[in-house]
Amino acid sequence: MTALLFGGFLLLLLAGVPLATALGISGAAVILLADLGAMSIAANVYSSLAKYPLLALPVFILAGMIFERAGVAAKLVAFVAALIGPRRGAQGAVAIIVCMFLGGISGSGPADAAAVAMVMLPSMTRQGYPPAFSASLIAAAGSTAILIPPSIAFVIFTVLVPQVSVPALFAAGMIPGILAGLSLLVPAFVFARRYGWGAEDGAERQRLLAVLKDASWGLAAPVIILGGLRTGAFTPTEAAVVAVFYGLFVGTVVYRTIDARKLYRVLVDSAEISAVVMLIIACAGIFAHAGSTLGAFDAMAKAMLGVTDEPWLMLVMIMALLLVAGMLLDAASIFLIFLPILIPVVNAFGWDMTWFAVLMTMNMAIGQFTPPMAVNLLVTTRIAGIGIETTVRWVLWMVLSMLSALALVAAFPQLALWLPARLGY
Amino acid sequence: MKPMSSPPEDPHGGKAPADPHNTPRVTIRIEEAIAAAAMALICVITFANVVVRYLTNASFAFTEEISVFLLVVLTLVGAAAAFARDRNIRVDFFVLKLPKALRYALELAGMALSAVLFTMVAWFGWRFFIDDWKYETTSPGLGIPQAVYSIWLTVLAVLIVARIAGRLVRLGRHR
Numbered sequence: 099m100t101a102l103l104f105g106g107f108l109l110l111l112l113a114g115v116p117l118a119t120a121l122g123i124s125g126a127a128v129i130l131l132a133d134l135g136a137m138s139i140a141a142n143v144y145s146s147l148a149k150y151p152l153l154a155l156p157v158f159i160l161a162g163m164i165f166e167r168a169g170v171a172a173k174l175v176a177f178v179a180a181l182i183g184p185r186r187g188a189q190g191a192v193a194i195i196v197c198m199f200l201g202g203i204s205g206s207g208p209a210d211a212a213a214v215a216m217v218m219l220p221s222m223t224r225q226g227y228p229p230a231f232s233a234s235l236i237a238a239a240g241s242t243a244i245l246i247p248p249s250i251a252f253v254i255f256t257v258l259v260p261q262v263s264v265p266a267l268f269a270a271g272m273i274p275g276i277l278a279g280l281s282l283l284v285p286a287f288v289f290a291r292r293y294g295w296g297a298e299d300g301a302e303r304q305r306l307l308a309v310l311k312d313a314s315w316g317l318a319a320p321v322i323i324l325g326g327l328r329t330g331a332f333t334p335t336e337a338a339v340v341a342v343f344y345g346l347f348v349g350t351v352v353y354r355t356i357d358a359r360k361l362y363r364v365l366v367d368s369a370e371i372s373a374v375v376m377l378i379i380a381c382a383g384i385f386a387h388a389g390s391t392l393g394a395f396d397a398m399a400k401a402m403l404g405v406t407d408e409p410w411l412m413l414v415m416i417m418a419l420l421l422v423a424g425m426l427l428d429a430a431s432i433f434l435i436f437l438p439i440l441i442p443v444v445n446a447f448g449w450d451m452t453w454f455a456v457l458m459t460m461n462m463a464i465g466q467f468t469p470p471m472a473v474n475l476l477v478t479t480r481i482a483g484i485g486i487e488t489t490v491r492w493v494l495w496m497v498l499s500m501l502s503a504l505a506l507v508a509a510f511p512q513l514a515l516w517l518p519a520r521l522g523y
Numbered sequence: 524m525k526p527m528s529s530p531p532e533d534p535h536g537g538k539a540p541a542d543p544h545n546t547p548r549v550t551i552r553i554e555e556a557i558a559a560a561a562m563a564l565i566c567v568i569t570f571a572n573v574v575v576r577y578l579t580n581a582s583f584a585f586t587e588e589i590s591v592f593l594l595v596v597l598t599l600v601g602a603a604a605a606f607a608r609d610r611n612i613r614v615d616f617f618v619l620k621l622p623k624a625l626r627y628a629l630e631l632a633g634m635a636l637s638a639v640l641f642t643m644v645a646w647f648g649w650r651f652f653i654d655d656w657k658y659e660t661t662s663p664g665l666g667i668p669q670a671v672y673s674i675w676l677t678v679l680a681v682l683i684v685a686r687i688a689g690r691l692v693r694l695g696r697h698r
Binding site: 110111112113114115116117118119122123126136137139140141143144147148149150152153156157160332335336339340342343362365366368369370372373374375376377378380381426427428431470471 | 555556558559561562563565566569570572573587590591592594595597598599600601602604605606610611612613614615616617618626629630632633636637639640643644645646647648650651673676680
């Protein structure tokens, strides 16, 4: 039965069956064959969805999209560019920093990468950066969105592992996320210097104060979201809703970029993207019920623990596994599939769950831009109008940079745990 | 996998030619409108909750029950639209390397399995509803009959099956 559950799922997954169906049908087959109670098929769909903490997920997706469509990215680019000033490699640094700021508003890597790519690709190309390089850099920097709070991935982690709180995990992601972003500055500067990209007398420099005024509306968004959570005034869902209404105000009154039509569109699009993720959560409920009732997850965990009792080796193995999975799937799906197996392993080694969540998510972030299957890279290369294979010679250096950030967080757990402890979560 | 979020507008202006498999005859605007309305309602209810709590110190936490129900509706209605347009997350990396005939067969099989899954959800969901109805279960927050909520699992699962069936028909027609 255990073999049917995991084997059936893997086979369906690789055969291109929708992930939700692959999880649901393999779970349902086991439930029916092993007579685990057929009613639980429907019950788990409903109960996996009907959870208050899960409400934060669609609302954070909506908030990110509203800011994106309000055109916050362009204003942030203007501000950061004015701040850094014209110097060699400046454009690359601007792209990275804006991606990180946007990551503080939205929690989705591909959305973040798309927004920045549309604004920055043309100007970087004018300054002599090859599109393949710019697309790689923005894809990589966009992946920090799932680490820098708010993060959709973290929301899902806390729904699955309720002993970790959303504010604690958001705080834990902050320093590793910034570290991951900053690690990209190395290839950005090295390549810009080596190949002489980025004319030093670049575009006309705008006045800092003028662009700051425009950008401040966007810059305030992370403060509102995280501040509300920090004071404990809002639940995560409420913080997200406040961000939605603030974003609406910025989009309709300040920037005047969102009208009724666009508002409707953003509601539809965010609802559809949320539905796609939450359907997987619902069907993973069936899979999880089958797996835990059978004891299949514990058996898998035991098998993993049997391989080695050396924590370092185990950690490296898990990271390698997650990195490959991260290339194929998004963070939400990976948590749903792997957490039931990994939680007993984490407990057996006495690892901190919050730290482990951050490490897992860093792997997913790297997976988002590691070719050949990389969502962020797919989005940015499509915008650049180039093939994904042209990016390989650049993007591998960025994978390497971010892997070193991952290694740092793995070696020094305090990088993740210091901030939440400091804030008293 | 496919990107979960595509850029809002195609940067190059032109739209990709519509894939006949992904354009249902029965418009999905209805599903879109319901999903959008659910999303908007969730935001309005939650925001009202925050405002009321600050002004009066009273909370109407019972509204959580409605929001959570709207979340179920949003998911299943949105999923119906996603099945109709093939927007679901799946790993197409290996499939794209297969010969066309095999790919087509796998596509059909995947859709058929999805139909089977949601038929089961509809059927066992229906039995759940019957139980709720018979035993007059009431909801924990508002105290209304639980059956008012549980019926929708069946209704929306049937909608999903219908959308999958529609896609199967289109796949058959435009081979």
